[in-house]
Amino acid sequence: MTVLTSSFDALWQARYGLPLSEADLPHNAVLQSLLEHRSVRAFLPDALPAGALEAGVAAAQSASTSSNLQVWSVIAIRDPARRARFAELSGGQRHIEQAPLFLAWVLDLSRLRRLGDAREQATDGLDYLETFVVGSVDTALAAQNAAVAFESLGLGIVYIGGMRNHPEIVAEELGLPAGSLVLFGMCVGHPDPALPATVKPRLPQSVVLHHDRYGATDELQQCRAYDEQMQQAQSRQGRAVQPWSEAVVQRVAGPASLSGRDRLREAVAALGFELR
Amino acid sequence: MTVLTSSFDALWQARYGLPLSEADLPHNAVLQSLLEHRSVRAFLPDALPAGALEAGVAAAQSASTSSNLQVWSVIAIRDPARRARFAELSGGQRHIEQAPLFLAWVLDLSRLRRLGDAREQATDGLDYLETFVVGSVDTALAAQNAAVAFESLGLGIVYIGGMRNHPEIVAEELGLPAGSLVLFGMCVGHPDPALPATVKPRLPQSVVLHHDRYGATDELQQCRAYDEQMQQAQSRQGRAVQPWSEAVVQRVAGPASLSGRDRLREAVAALGFELR
Numbered sequence: 345m346t347v348l349t350s351s352f353d354a355l356w357q358a359r360y361g362l363p364l365s366e367a368d369l370p371h372n373a374v375l376q377s378l379l380e381h382r383s384v385r386a387f388l389p390d391a392l393p394a395g396a397l398e399a400g401v402a403a404a405q406s407a408s409t410s411s412n413l414q415v416w417s418v419i420a421i422r423d424p425a426r427r428a429r430f431a432e433l434s435g436g437q438r439h440i441e442q443a444p445l446f447l448a449w450v451l452d453l454s455r456l457r458r459l460g461d462a463r464e465q466a467t468d469g470l471d472y473l474e475t476f477v478v479g480s481v482d483t484a485l486a487a488q489n490a491a492v493a494f495e496s497l498g499l500g501i502v503y504i505g506g507m508r509n510h511p512e513i514v515a516e517e518l519g520l521p522a523g524s525l526v527l528f529g530m531c532v533g534h535p536d537p538a539l540p541a542t543v544k545p546r547l548p549q550s551v552v553l554h555h556d557r558y559g560a561t562d563e564l565q566q567c568r569a570y571d572e573q574m575q576q577a578q579s580r581q582g583r584a585v586q587p588w589s590e591a592v593v594q595r596v597a598g599p600a601s602l603s604g605r606d607r608l609r610e611a612v613a614a615l616g617f618e619l620r
Numbered sequence: 621m622t623v624l625t626s627s628f629d630a631l632w633q634a635r636y637g638l639p640l641s642e643a644d645l646p647h648n649a650v651l652q653s654l655l656e657h658r659s660v661r662a663f664l665p666d667a668l669p670a671g672a673l674e675a676g677v678a679a680a681q682s683a684s685t686s687s688n689l690q691v692w693s694v695i696a697i698r699d700p701a702r703r704a705r706f707a708e709l710s711g712g713q714r715h716i717e718q719a720p721l722f723l724a725w726v727l728d729l730s731r732l733r734r735l736g737d738a739r740e741q742a743t744d745g746l747d748y749l750e751t752f753v754v755g756s757v758d759t760a761l762a763a764q765n766a767a768v769a770f771e772s773l774g775l776g777i778v779y780i781g782g783m784r785n786h787p788e789i790v791a792e793e794l795g796l797p798a799g800s801l802v803l804f805g806m807c808v809g810h811p812d813p814a815l816p817a818t819v820k821p822r823l824p825q826s827v828v829l830h831h832d833r834y835g836a837t838d839e840l841q842q843c844r845a846y847d848e849q850m851q852q853a854q855s856r857q858g859r860a861v862q863p864w865s866e867a868v869v870q871r872v873a874g875p876a877s878l879s880g881r882d883r884l885r886e887a888v889a890a891l892g893f894e895l896r
Contacts, residue, residue: 359682369671373649374772378679378765395645401829403654405822406635407764408779411871412864414823419830426832455827455839460869462840469872473888473895474784474881477756481804484760488683489654492768496650503684508750519833528757546681547690551731553677554695556702557795563731564738588688593736595687596745605750609896612749619749619895620885 355379358543361573377496382541384500387443387533396497397445400532403493404486415456415475416483418490419448419518419526426517430529433514434506435603443533448507448514449487451479453617454523470523471618483527494532500541504529509604511611522616542581545573631655634819637849653772658817660776663719663809672773673721676808679769680762691732691751692759694766695724695794695802702793706805709790710782711879719809724783724790725763727755729893730799746799747894759803770808776817780805785880787887798892818857821849 352371356364359379397420404418421427422445430448431440440446453470460467469475491501507514507529514526535541551566571587578585599606612619628647632640635655673696680694697703698721706724707716716722729746736743745751767777783790783805790802811817827842847863854861875882888895 356678359678370669370675370773372772374653375675375679375769377650378769379682381682381684383684393646397829398825399646399651401825402632402635403651405825405828406655406657406819408657408659408767410779410781411868412820413868413871414828417828417830417834419832419834421832423832450834455836456868456872458836458839459843459865460872463865463869465869466874467869467872468874469877469882472875472878472882473885474878475872477784477803477884478781480753480756481760484757485764488761488764489768491684492765493651493654496648497646503686505686505754508753519835521834521836524834527753543682544688549674549677549681552681552690552693553673554693556695556697556699558693558695558726558797558800559795560731560734560797563734567735589735589739592687592689592732593739593741593743595689596732596736596743596751598742598744599748601745602748602750606745606748606896608753609749620882 350380352376352379355543359546360548361545378492380543381495382543383502384535384541385439385502386536386539386541387439387500387531388536389442389444390534391444392499392532393497396494396499399497400490400493404490407485407489409482409485410478413456413478413482415451415453415479416486417450417452417455417524419450421446421448429517430507430514433510434504434529435509437504437506439502439531440504440529443531445532447490447530447532448518448526449483449528449530450520450524451476451483451527452524453479454521457523471620473619476617476619480527487528487530491530499532500535502531504531506603508608511608512614515615525612525615525617545570545577626656628652628655631819635822636824637821654768656819657771658819659778660811660817661715661778662812662815663715663776663807664812665718665720666810667720668775668808669773672770672775675773676766676769680766683761683765685758685761686754689732689754689758691727691729691755692762693726693728693731693800695726697722697724705793706783706790709786710780710805711785713780713782715778715807716780716805719807721808723806723808724794724802725759725804725806726796726800727752727759727803728800729755730797733799747896749895752893752895756803763804763806767806775808776811778807780807782879784884787884788890791891801888801891801893821846821853
């Protein structure tokens with residue numbers, strides 16, 4: 345279990361910058377663990393507890409999967425040389441070398457292709473955008489359950505989108521068959537207590553939660569308030585201060601801001617996804 | 621909290637058809653809750669506990685999000701007439717009418733477009749497949765955290781992929797702006813104890829978990845063993861018995877087996893996603 349160092353009120357305050365006003369908000373150990381999430385990028389070299397990987401995979405497989413298709417795989421990478429290589433391929437993220445376990449989460453349509461081939465039956469449905477979306481969603485549901493499981497054991501995780509910087513090279517390094525793609529990576533390990541990660545504030549619930557119909561009333565105003573909250577949180581941590589709105593708009597400015605992932609469409613085609 | 625009616629060993633047995641052999645597998649309330657998941661399709665009409673929706677959204681917002689982009693929204697639909705309409709649009713899934721809360725999980729790039737427009741800055745990066753993938757993954761991570769939160773409160777959930785059967789109509793019903801898409805729905809409510817759902821067996825871990833490199837050794841043999849396990853589980857429940865391999869290959873046979881979602885590519889283009 346996560347050590348309950350923070351009260352639920354303090355976690356709510358960290359996430360939303362506001363005291364928890366709803367007196368009757370439910371509260372239990374699972375919610376506490378979920379709200380405690382922070383991305384960890386500084387790990388101790390210690391190995392994972394026995395059975396932690398298998399527990400994480402059981403949690404991942406317990407997540408929903410569309411029509412029970414189970415179109416994902418996960419590759420557990422412990423070898424330091426391989427982790428160093430993936431650190432480099434992800435844009436020099438040292439925590440991939442540092443954490444004892446790196447998971448490559450694979451959107452994997454290849455298994456159903458092999459099953460169809462063995463039955464001598466067509467699997468043309470795999471070539472549609474719909475099936476790619478099913479694979480992306482189901483891989484993410486599985487990975488998130490694993491993340492929650494690892495965090496419940498006191499471990500820390502961080503997702504690595506940088507695994508999409510060079511999808512073909514990553515696929516080759518891992519021996520992936522056609523119809524599979526490393527959707528993202530995940531570092532797993534014991535957080536370094538000397539460099540603790542903090543809970544990141546998020547947008548007010550009123551910006552992301554709508555009732556019965558979509559509405560964006562007051563959105564810009566709420567986002568400005570969030571910009572200020574983020575700037576306060578960042579300056580408390582002695583970090584560079586940039587308004588959130590400015591940072592996210594820069595991040596999606598154009599192809600040059602996508603860390604080479606503007607060519608993902610070409611890469612997935614090369615890896616055997618037609619996206620019809 | 622989920623009532624701990626099943627032992628951890630029994631849950632492992634239900635999921636994998638094998639007794640838990642690893643004596644030192646870690647075990648806590650969070651793992652128990654994750655392994656207890658089953659999709660619920662029979663609900664009582666009772667309203668959700670106070671604060672359950674807000675706790676679920678806080679859990680969702682606590683999930684990781686690529687570069688803190690937060691490119692998702694969620695629409696809480698309680699109105700019975702609207703739920704009936706979505707039940708119909710999803711292929712006649714009665715549980716959408718039955719559950720007191722239906723959540724439409726929205727892959728939402730429109731917010732960043734509005735923020736860019738307000739700053740008079742380009743947001744051309746939103747037009748790339750990469751950003752669509754970020755949106756799909758982050759929406760799924762958020763939704764899964766909400767699912768875990770709801771289940772920890774003793775509620776049941778089921779994902780509704782059928783919301784992609786008619787994406788443009790769904791978008792119009794909900795007043796979605798360009799650059800947003802209901803990726804999937806989720807029913808949330810109190811499970812009907814008269815019609816209990818069961819834990820669904822999954823593929824053996826050795827099929828989905830690889831070490832250092834992808835390998836599909838013994839895959840067909842393992843899938844055949846899983847086919848038998850699924851058939852046994854289904855016949856115990858008095859349900860139609862079809863080997864898993866046969867069912868999933870049929871599901872992806874071709875465009876006609878995709879419930880109209882073979883036109884998802886066209887639909888997302890109409891909703892303003894270029895996927896360059």
